[in-house]
Amino acid sequence: MAEENKKKAADDMPDWSDYRGVMIVVEQRAGKAASVSLQLLGEGRKLADKLETELMALVIGHDVRHLAEEMIYYGADKVYVSDAPELKDYRTRPYSRVCLQVLRDVKPEIVLQGATATGRDLAGAIATHLPTGLTADCTILDVEPHPSRLLLASRPAFSEKMLATILCKQYRPQMATTRAGVFEALPRDTTRTGEVITVENTMKEEEIAAKVLRFIEETERFNLEDAEIIVAGGRGLGGPEPFKMLQDLADALGGVVGASRAAVDAGWIEHKHQVGQTGYTVRPKLYIAVGISGAVQHLVGMQNSDLIVAINRDPDAPIFKTANYGIVGDLFQIIPALTAAVKEKRV
Numbered sequence: 001m002a003e004e005n006k007k008k009a010a011d012d013m014p015d016w017s018d019y020r021g022v023m024i025v026v027e028q029r030a031g032k033a034a035s036v037s038l039q040l041l042g043e044g045r046k047l048a049d050k051l052e053t054e055l056m057a058l059v060i061g062h063d064v065r066h067l068a069e070e071m072i073y074y075g076a077d078k079v080y081v082s083d084a085p086e087l088k089d090y091r092t093r094p095y096s097r098v099c100l101q102v103l104r105d106v107k108p109e110i111v112l113q114g115a116t117a118t119g120r121d122l123a124g125a126i127a128t129h130l131p132t133g134l135t136a137d138c139t140i141l142d143v144e145p146h147p148s149r150l151l152l153a154s155r156p157a158f159s160e161k162m163l164a165t166i167l168c169k170q171y172r173p174q175m176a177t178t179r180a181g182v183f184e185a186l187p188r189d190t191t192r193t194g195e196v197i198t199v200e201n202t203m204k205e206e207e208i209a210a211k212v213l214r215f216i217e218e219t220e221r222f223n224l225e226d227a228e229i230i231v232a233g234g235r236g237l238g239g240p241e242p243f244k245m246l247q248d249l250a251d252a253l254g255g256v257v258g259a260s261r262a263a264v265d266a267g268w269i270e271h272k273h274q275v276g277q278t279g280y281t282v283r284p285k286l287y288i289a290v291g292i293s294g295a296v297q298h299l300v301g302m303q304n305s306d307l308i309v310a311i312n313r314d315p316d317a318p319i320f321k322t323a324n325y326g327i328v329g330d331l332f333q334i335i336p337a338l339t340a341a342v343k344e345k346r347v
């Protein structure tokens, strides 16, 4: 029956046989690829292998040619590079012009981008112009094999209470943006080889209305998504003050502070620290959950961390089911002792 349904899905669709391959639109800043793009190459590799097709990457910017090789090391078979002074900083029109030109020429069946501020803007512009469908903010991707070759793009829906799987049967390419930290990048393999194709930028500076006058660097550079160590606090902290204690531990470990939604909703810490379904999805090497019970909406944001340590005074707290190591006790005793031990070891 399932086979029959798949065949029917394929029969209902137009003939898309001239669209083949999976393409990742790479996000870069100052010549460094965003981690979400590397994670997408890892996931895109799986999808391309399942469809028995090639994985392509599109790199746009100025002085970014070196990224082509990097994208191959992270899984791409073929990399399209558009490198021009007009493309130095992200602007919707010149970037979408390059994307549209490549997508119309190459005809990939699937196009994926990070659901970052840039990715959301660019993906929306491209999908509108092609035109095709776009599933934003996906957390799970899969494909149905030949003959339908449909992208199964899943994302939280209905106030994040359900997971909806969205298909794009009537248009190509099938487009999706995905959250950072959800997928895993492949190990960088410098023995991999691939093809690099140059794409000319056809848009002149005088045609571009938006001008970048200057960049104002943030004084505090805080990046939860890329942190290797996160010390996260929840309602168990009881107020904003104890977050200073967590910051001390995070500083001693060389990490950053995260939080549960309960702590954020209480106004104890800013939303940019929130981990979970309505916060950031993280994948650090070490995640220390302090005074966090382990609600499913929190777990979806951190369960892929390499090592999880939970500190909670309730031995039955659900977080212990997900943690690799658990410490049952009062966080107000454990955290200072842990910080002192880490500092002592450092000296």
Ligand code: FAD
Pocket: 159, 160, 161, 233, 234, 235, 236, 237, 259, 260, 261, 262, 263, 274, 275, 276, 277, 278, 279, 280, 290, 291, 292, 293, 294, 295, 296, 297, 298, 301, 311, 312, 313, 314, 317, 329, 330, 331, 332
């Ligand atoms: P609690 O569940 O209250 O847990 C506090 C824990 O602290 C308890 O286990 C307690 O035993 C422990 N504790 C208390 N005192 C101490 C002490 N002195 N020492 C040690 N341990 C102590 N939540 C998120 O985190 N992120 C999200 O993105 C998110 N999105 C959501 C989206 C939706 C649509 C909904 C409905 C909910 C969402 N939530 C999210 C909320 C989630 O369901 C939980 O309410 C929330 O995660 C609970 O936060 P908490 O674990 O800090 O608090």
